[in-house]
Amino acid sequence: MIDEKRDLESGLPESAPQLPTVGSQLRAAREAKQMSVGDIAMTLKLGARQVEALENGDWQGLPGKTFIRGFVRNYARLLQVDPAPLMGQLDAVLESPQQRLALPEQKRQVTMPQTGRSRRSDFAMMWAGAALVAAAAAVYFLWPVDFSGLRSHVDSLVALFSKSDQEAEPARAPSAPASASQSEPVFPPGTTPQQVMNPQAVVPSEPASAPPPANPGAAQSPALQPLERLQQPSAPAAQPTQEPQPAAAADNVPALQFSVTEDSWIEVRDRHGKVLFSQLNRAGTEHSVDGRGPFSIVIGNAPGVKLALHGKPVDLATHTQGNVARMTLE
Amino acid sequence: MFGFLRSYFSNDLAIDLGTANTLIYVRGKGIVLDEPSVVAIRLEGGPNAKKSIQAVGKEAKEMLGKAPGSITVIRPMKDGVIADFTVTEQMLKQFIKKVHDSKLFSPSPRIIICVPSGSTQVERRAIRESAIGAGASQVYLIEEPMAAAIGAGLPVADATGSMVVDIGGGTTEVGVIALGGMVYAGSVRVGGDKLDEAIINYISRNYGMLIGENTAENIKKNIGSAFPGAEVREMEVSGINKAEGIPRKFTISSNEILEALTDPLNQIVSAVKSALEKTPPELGADIAEKGMVLTGGGALLRDLDRLLMEETGLPVIVADEPLTCVARGSGLALEKMDKLGSIFASE
Numbered sequence: 001m002i003d004e005k006r007d008l009e010s011g012l013p014e015s016a017p018q019l020p021t022v023g024s025q026l027r028a029a030r031e032a033k034q035m036s037v038g039d040i041a042m043t044l045k046l047g048a049r050q051v052e053a054l055e056n057g058d059w060q061g062l063p064g065k066t067f068i069r070g071f072v073r074n075y076a077r078l079l080q081v082d083p084a085p086l087m088g089q090l091d092a093v094l095e096s097p098q099q100r101l102a103l104p105e106q107k108r109q110v111t112m113p114q115t116g117r118s119r120r121s122d123f124a125m126m127w128a129g130a131a132l133v134a135a136a137a138a139v140y141f142l143w144p145v146d147f148s149g150l151r152s153h154v155d156s157l158v159a160l161f162s163k164s165d166q167e168a169e170p171a172r173a174p175s176a177p178a179s180a181s182q183s184e185p186v187f188p189p190g191t192t193p194q195q196v197m198n199p200q201a202v203v204p205s206e207p208a209s210a211p212p213p214a215n216p217g218a219a220q221s222p223a224l225q226p227l228e229r230l231q232q233p234s235a236p237a238a239q240p241t242q243e244p245q246p247a248a249a250a251d252n253v254p255a256l257q258f259s260v261t262e263d264s265w266i267e268v269r270d271r272h273g274k275v276l277f278s279q280l281n282r283a284g285t286e287h288s289v290d291g292r293g294p295f296s297i298v299i300g301n302a303p304g305v306k307l308a309l310h311g312k313p314v315d316l317a318t319h320t321q322g323n324v325a326r327m328t329l330e
Numbered sequence: 331m332f333g334f335l336r337s338y339f340s341n342d343l344a345i346d347l348g349t350a351n352t353l354i355y356v357r358g359k360g361i362v363l364d365e366p367s368v369v370a371i372r373l374e375g376g377p378n379a380k381k382s383i384q385a386v387g388k389e390a391k392e393m394l395g396k397a398p399g400s401i402t403v404i405r406p407m408k409d410g411v412i413a414d415f416t417v418t419e420q421m422l423k424q425f426i427k428k429v430h431d432s433k434l435f436s437p438s439p440r441i442i443i444c445v446p447s448g449s450t451q452v453e454r455r456a457i458r459e460s461a462i463g464a465g466a467s468q469v470y471l472i473e474e475p476m477a478a479a480i481g482a483g484l485p486v487a488d489a490t491g492s493m494v495v496d497i498g499g500g501t502t503e504v505g506v507i508a509l510g511g512m513v514y515a516g517s518v519r520v521g522g523d524k525l526d527e528a529i530i531n532y533i534s535r536n537y538g539m540l541i542g543e544n545t546a547e548n549i550k551k552n553i554g555s556a557f558p559g560a561e562v563r564e565m566e567v568s569g570i571n572k573a574e575g576i577p578r579k580f581t582i583s584s585n586e587i588l589e590a591l592t593d594p595l596n597q598i599v600s601a602v603k604s605a606l607e608k609t610p611p612e613l614g615a616d617i618a619e620k621g622m623v624l625t626g627g628g629a630l631l632r633d634l635d636r637l638l639m640e641e642t643g644l645p646v647i648v649a650d651e652p653l654t655c656v657a658r659g660s661g662l663a664l665e666k667m668d669k670l671g672s673i674f675a676s677e
Contacts (some may be wrong), residue, residue, distance in 0.1 A: 023393050044639070045621070045638075045643055045645045046621075046645050047420065047644070063490075064485055065483065066483040066484055066647075066649070067623075067645075067647060070621070070623065070647020070648065071645065071646075071647060072649065073648070074645075074646075182356060
């Protein structure tokens with residue numbers, strides 16, 4: 001058996017020509033002590049195969065650098081050889097097994113997906129948070145724009161409404177006598193020739209739109225007379241001006257007239273709910289309110305107030321409850 | 331997220347907070363501190379006596395057993411766990427300050443700290459809290475056998491069983507590790523301290539002499555052995571003769587120390603044996619092939635590997651630089667901390 005090993009040993013120095021290998025040093029020491037591989041294996045609790053692998057430098061058959069170093073150190077100590085130089089030699093030989101010890105990283109990376117999943121969800125949370133912040137910022141910066149846009153939109157809608165009301169009212173006018181009075185201020189009463197001249201342009205539409213129904217007899221003449229006057233500019237101006245006056249006078253009458261006999265509080269709102277008149281009125285005063293009906297009227301001390309709508313007295317008693325009269329008048 | 335920024339302000343640390351010694355490993359630098367876990371506290375006189383730290387580490391250890399009444403020398407760690415919470419926290423703070431270069435920012439490092447595998451939840455929490463109290467921003471716990479195995483260079487992540495026996499100052503940890511996890515972990519509260527204690531008791535009993543802890547430790551280091559060897563060494567020791575009350579010198583031999591150490595060593599051997607009993611057969615086969623690795627200061631006890639070899643019939647090797655294995659292992663874990671999570675212990 002020893003002869004066989006001698007044969008192996010003679011082959012070994014060729015690979016490491018300068019120094020005898022760790023294994024051959026150990027074997028030489030063992031042989032100097034006249035110990036067999038079996039003795040060594042018995043003492044170090046190694047297999048005989050492992051001892052031979054150590055002596056032959058067959059590192060592949062041994063469990064790894066840490067263990068090889070430990071085995072060699074134990075072996076050297078058993079043979080009373082200084083292990084330090086052997087360790088130095090081993091370090092040079094055993095570099096590749098050291099890399100094998102770096103495997104832990106790879107293995108641990110494989111175990112990562114579990115925590116990776118949670119990290120991914122963390123990322124999802126982060127993105128969700130970022131998106132929320134972005135959305136909040138967008139709302140914050142864009143809201144005023146939207147708002148003003150909305151407001152202008154509303155304004156245009158309101159304008160459209162009021163326009164359509166204006167257009168709708170004249171159509172309604174013949175049946176609704178009150179509405180005629182509202183359209184009247186649009187057409188000046190025409191007391192002076194220049195003012196009367198203007199209606200000329202409007203004339204074609206005028207008959208269709210709004211002949212004042214209050215006094216149809218007079219209405220025909222103011223509509224026609226300007227034409228006549230245009231044809232006869234030298235005609236006396238006084239006459240035509242006198243003739244429409246009753247109608248004009250009727251038109252000039254404010255929508256609402258309050259004559260206050262006792263201290264009373266009066267509030268008038270127009271069709272849009274806008275306050276036209278709201279104040280405490282002293283006894284003996286008179287107030288007139290103009291605007292577009294229907295008016296919603298609240299009169300505080302109703303018995304002390306007389307109300308005229310377009311010159312016609314309104315019976316407040318029918319609207320009075322307690323001392324307060326509430327009504328809506330067209 | 332701001333890890334790259336943090337590294338400018340604070341270095342991450344791995345701490346082997348041992349019963350006997352505390353080692354600190356700084357990321358990228360290696361082990362920068364290796365000091366005894368001893369604190370000397372000065373008590374100032376007066377009714378509201380103020381306590382201040384007189385010394386920590388080596389300096390404090392030299393005072394052990396020699397301090398006057400105004401100075402108390404404390405070993406705040408006992409049996410691998412915290413015995414005095416406040417003092418441990420202060421000691422850690424001092425050590426961290428020592429290894430922290432930047433004076434501009436107060437240190438707030440991430441810390442990996444070792445705990446005995448047999449420690450209870452309360453003990454682990456105490457260690458974690460004291461590290462946070464010492465200024466750590468985050469604390470990771472790693473079990474000592476795992477750190478020791480990594481530090482000894484065992485293939486912990488491979489599908490092969492590795493057995494490590496870490497004999498520290500307060501505890502002996504036995505771990506069987508495979509695939510990056512602990513298959514078996516056992517811990518007995520026997521370590522260097524118990525060996526010292528056994529020597530003190532033996533000398534007191536057989537020689538009628540009182541010796542101090544440091545003397546006992548010196549005896550253990552110089553002539554202590556775990557297995558009867560060929561040569562018998564002797565050492566001259568001084569102590570106080572109990573009968574006379576006078577300091578005397580006497581000589582003690584390694585065989586006597588071996589006898590003194592028999593009891594605690596048997597406990598270590600039985601811990602190893604019970605670990606082997608509970609190891610699954612496949613891993614047991616790996617261990618039979620490779621043997622077990624001894625780490626920790628206890629591994630330096632002469633012929634302890636021989637004792638374990640004879641008792642178990644398995645190959646036993648002592649790791650390179652066994653004293654720093656745990657610190658190096660936790661340091662290695664620190665270097666790769668961001669990549670691995672499985673090796674850290676929960677509370």
